[in-house]
Amino acid sequence: MDEQILTQGRFAGWTFAYEGKAKRLYRSPEGDRYLVRFKDDATAFNGKKRGQIESKGIVNSRISSLLFRLLEEHGVETHLLEEVGPGQMLVRAVEIIPLEVVVRNLTTGSLSRRLGLPEGRPIDPPLVEFYYKSDALDDPLVYPEHAGLLGAAREEEVVRLRELALQVNGVLQAFFQQLRIVLVDFKLEFGRADGRILLADELSPDTCRFWEAGTGRKLDKDRFRQDLGQVEEAYQEMLRRVEAGATGRVASSAGMGGGGR
């Protein structure tokens, strides 16, 4: 897994490009695509807490691929080109915009902490926040104007990111509702390619908060962050549900894709 140049099979000759906290990227000889290998490494609180979650790479890669495909079907352009075996995704190379775009439907996490707000209060209309992607600065919250000052994105781009993020939220909320999952919040990354803006990175229990409808059971990385136990099980449970939703096997009378009405 630590090769500098892949030597076997379809990706022979692809070169190691970048290793982040959750993924390792290999660049195509032409430089236009990346092979993304998802790791089982788990980090939280900007790398201060570290661990491993068994099979997380495989789960997150699969969930990301299914959700990106769903979004494409609903008109959102993503970097996904192809799912290529467990834990791997083939994507278009983009110039990542160094902003974490966060959409929130319920209060929790850093929002509640930063502002002293109670947990689990509905936010309607949904809130879109931008954080400057900088481990050194601890990902500070920024205004569109700050993003401009930082050279992270032009203000018009930020307006577009906001629209796209809300569009993604609409599609995902409808999808997860039929799976009896509350989409609490999530983080997106976007990138530029050929003058267009594509949804990039991943969409997984690492980057979304999922609460089971009714019970409120957490099915995401908060189990790891907060040492709640049954972390692997939660990831597997989310995979099972997303697979079911994506293939129309949802035993629900509500929402899209349910065969029951």
Next chain:
Amino acid sequence: MDEQILTQGRFAGWTFAYEGKAKRLYRSPEGDRYLVRFKDDATAFNGKKRGQIESKGIVNSRISSLLFRLLEEHGVETHLLEEVGPGQMLVRAVEIIPLEVVVRNLTTGSLSRRLGLPEGRPIDPPLVEFYYKSDALDDPLVYPEHAGLLGAAREEEVVRLRELALQVNGVLQAFFQQLRIVLVDFKLEFGRADGRILLADELSPDTCRFWEAGTGRKLDKDRFRQDLGQVEEAYQEMLRRVEAGATGRVASSAGMGGGGR
């Protein structure tokens, strides 16, 4: 200075209402006005650094009064009713909106720290930021939407605050330019009274950053924050200049009020 009820002179019967880090407020019997007594106490970094700056109360009260009067002349409504002797201001009681409204013309301070931006870079157009006034939460940066969630202000009010803040910036920039002072940034507080929004609190070297044109010499609370020395002198120097500007005694050929052209 620590009376619970003032007993002498014009304000006999006024009752102690609130003590903050920089001022003490006494309420009129009718509850519609406050006598504001400015203190010499200096704090920085949300109260973590403490000290005294000789005559600061008198200087800040006088500068605030002169600047509020200037702003009134330019159509900005403020809480100022009357200057009543050294270190005291008579103001309209308002319901303070718990947002610190910061206007920035140059990068420095928390902006540079938070975002890793170099100091002293021009920001054009000026940047308006909102911080939630909460010592417990360390005054976090907020979006207008956050202010709404917090019940601090309605989003339409925040839009109005932004307009007012930029209007204040325009008036003050022109005024300080003729005094050979660069208005780097400043913090405003606003309040509600009779359905209107008034500029409240203070405008002083405690709440503004002033850099001498040409030399860049700091003439504000940063001298205290950063232990630069000559703190009292800087406050006195700013008082001298603002007095001169307000009474048209500016030996300058530039800007408004200068008699030289």
